[in-house]
Amino acid sequence: MIPDDEYTGETEEVLKIFNNRTSIYAQERYNEARSKSVKGTSRTSSKARYQPRKQNKPKEYLKNAIIALTAVATIAGVSTLGINGMKNLQASSQVNSELANPVRNNTTYYNGLDEYGHPLWDLDAKGAAEETLNSNKEYDIDTRIYGTYTNLKEFERNEFMDEIMRELQRIVQENPLDYSEDEVRACNHATFDDYLASLNMDKEEYLDKMREIKVAYGRNDLEAVSELLNELKGGAR
């Protein structure tokens, strides 16, 4: 299996800013940036012809770079902007770290690199499905499915997710009594598109709603989680 990007890795890099990082760390990075930018203190300040080259990067790479830069400045105390966003980021980071486990624990990396220098990998869809259903039970099943979907690498993400959905469906059909009614209903779909259809949402609407739910979990606001889940499933399931 050859990945075409490192979407998950890049996103996690941004989120890592908020894990085990202090304002002192952010201040150091910010001061480094200032030093590197100004004549006299920069080691790389020689004037050079402006000749940018173009390169393909994972989806949302630029967005993540901007968020990282903004976040470092904000944590460093340079800006009071984005405090709400900071809280959301911190909340998302903690939750995402747990929801990523089914994919993380079932991804195998192999020796060798692809043409882009990325390690070769493969995903055990059956293992990822079992872990999605049987772990992280403190989260509802739709949030666990969302966590698995968004933590898949972008390379053939939809194909892998369809495979995971088929495994989820097989598991709940073979052992319906082992799972809650909500789990059986959520998992009983042959494809991810079928799952989205059961919510009466397109993918963008679904992702927006689930981001809100993830943040609500991160803030431990279970009342908001319940309301948002009702909105997610309202009128559909």
Added chain:
Amino acid sequence: MEEVKIIDLEDGSYIISDEIILNNTKYIYLTKENDMMDFCIRKIVMENGEEFIDALDTEEEFDRAMQVFLQKHKQDLENFN
């Protein structure tokens, strides 16, 4: 995938995360290719009809450029969840 612009400085390759014109000067915000928290700012200067990248003159210029950047992207951070 998305296409990004990259330039090489003496200490490595940087992604051009953004370009902002402030007081008739174009500033480019650079993020180190392998470390998103490693960044710096350069400006574009014209000499004999050609564009060159140059370091900023003062720390105050850096702070001004950062404030404009933060103002522009305030909503990005607010919306990130």
